[in-house]
Amino acid sequence: MSHRLLANLAVACVFAPLLPGLAMMTKPLLMPEIWQALWTDNQWPQALLATLNSTLISVLGALALCLLLLCGLWPGVRWQRYTAQLPLLLALPHVAFASGFLLLFADNGWLARLCGVSFHLDEFGVGLGILLAFKESWFLLWIASTQLHHTALSQQLTVAQSLGYGPLQSRIRVIVPQLLPRLKWALLAVAAYSLSVVDVAMILGPANPPTLAVLAWQWLNDADPQRVAMGMLTSLLMLVMLIVFIVVGYGLWMFIRHALGQFSGRRHQSGIQPLASGAGFMMSATGMAAIAMLVVWSFADGWFYPSLFPDGLAFSGWQTAELSSLTTTLLIALASSLLGFLVVILWLEGGNSRFDMWLVLPLFLPALPLVAGQYRMLLVLDQDGHWPGVIWSHLLWVVPYMLLVARPAWQQFDRRLLITAQTFGWSRWKILCRVKLPILVRPLLAAFAVGFSVSVAQYLPTLYAGAGRFSTVTTQAVALSSGGDPQQQAIQALLQMLLPAMMFIATLQVSRLVSHYRQGLR
């Protein structure tokens, strides 16, 4: 059973070292003085408040926006038109979006220049929550659009309307309760992400005290061992908060489900299409405007408050830009996505698919405790601050995403083709290389591109496992956000956006080429 052994080995290399690292993290749980220190810490309560605020606004806001658009536009031309632009909005990395968002809405941002509107983005984590709500609502809409393809659902809608229920009411009664259970994993991922996000919170979140994740992150980097222990404990408490979130969410869902199953018979004829169209337009416009801000700032030649447009345009910003971060990012992302690709192939070929859910678990957990656990292990192995350590730390997120993208195509592979190849007397590996991989080239290329973009966007693992010695476009964009050089920040954020975009375009071109010569592979 060499293929099974190989698969387990490959996966073990990515995941196994994490476990002793996490075990080491639990030490402060048994130290009363650390609990005591947390309890008396004067930053903790406000940091907790900011985290709760931003997480709740993010999750509930994203869900509300998603359902608003869904109830207003689905199914119809407007819905299709909106979902068609989702890939672009999804491909916009969090850090790049946050950078553009800041240039747009901050006290000296473009809206303040245009019409005097600005938001105190950093107070109580509200701005952070709103940004995440926008960004994650696109993610939820995308998941929803993949779930709503069934004609049965649109026919159910017709049935509900033929029973006299109006556009909004029929969708709330029929589509929403059937969609919500299918969104549960996506919602969990959004909650875990929002709880423990550090990079975006450093750009847009409150500063003093920051959110819980940033606070824990600062403590973990402290020289004082007690501070480090407090950081560990706080990041473990995030897991507890996630569990509380799941329990509360489940309770709410039970309540909603019960309420939506009761029919008093009252019919409402109202619809919310104009509202949904407006909200959808506003969301996309914000996304596009954020990108536009980055582009204009990157070419701006002197742009001082309160002028609406830069004094001139020039390449000088790009000429002086720190481009070594680009090389570092490219190398790490290529290495981790290639390695991740290998691991995913080995796992799909030889692994037990019952454990797939365990492999994608990192996507549904707060990243901070995982990163801290990785770091503990790297310290023990004396590998912190070296290339292999950084690349390995990225794999924990690269592999799950690649697995999620590649798995459906792999499972739908026509088994009769394999049996045919077996009758030639070919070995398993020969069949894999000569039949399976070539036929699955398109979904595998897509998985590769996704893995690459996941690696580019990593902030915590890069800084932590890299011991601060590796600067990528993502870490640069975050670091520059507090430095008062919007132009350089915009350039790094643009690079963060362009790198994955270029990889997507490249793989798409290869896919096109392949399907040009072999039309059956479309």
Add this chain to the structure above:
Amino acid sequence: MLNVQNCSISNASRSLINELNFTVSPGEVLTLMGPSGAGKSTFLNWMIGALSAEFRVSGELWLNQKRRDTLPTERRNMGILFQDALLFAHLNVGQNLAMAIPEAIKDRKLRQHCVEEALANAQLANFARRDPATLSGGERARISVLRALLAKPEALLLDEPFSRLDQTLREQFRQFVWQQVEQMDIPVVLVTHDPQDIPVGGKIITINSSPS
């Protein structure tokens, strides 16, 4: 009385329905026959108000002296049965039926009673708390009929509702539908390509889409 006047439907590539005219009296079943792809289901979608935007339509739909084709689905007061039973998967059988009961019946007990009575009439007593997914195909189909009729529609549209059932169930289910419809005394339009679906003494119109 249901009345279709000069209905024509076409999409970008061809014309599906050409100048269709008919009248269906209460208690009468009109059958629209034709090969698949002839536009039968498209026509029913127009009647119920769920036609997708790619089609161009002209013509009028009148029901009991009121024009309906300009109203949204929810205000046409017409019921529809599709090929699949399309029970709402998140609701139990009783809730599926309760959803259909008109607004005029306000009292909770009375609404509950309506559900029980409908189920008992269809030899499905004690099914109210069942999950639709656990029912047989025949049971699901019968409940979808009950649901459509509980809403007290002024007309009923049937889009090949018998075709998903196997041969023996199909005959039983036809009997069930005609029996239920007879009690309601409303116009019924049936779309099918199976001549056996046509009820005894029913009117028939054959649709052949003509290339434009």
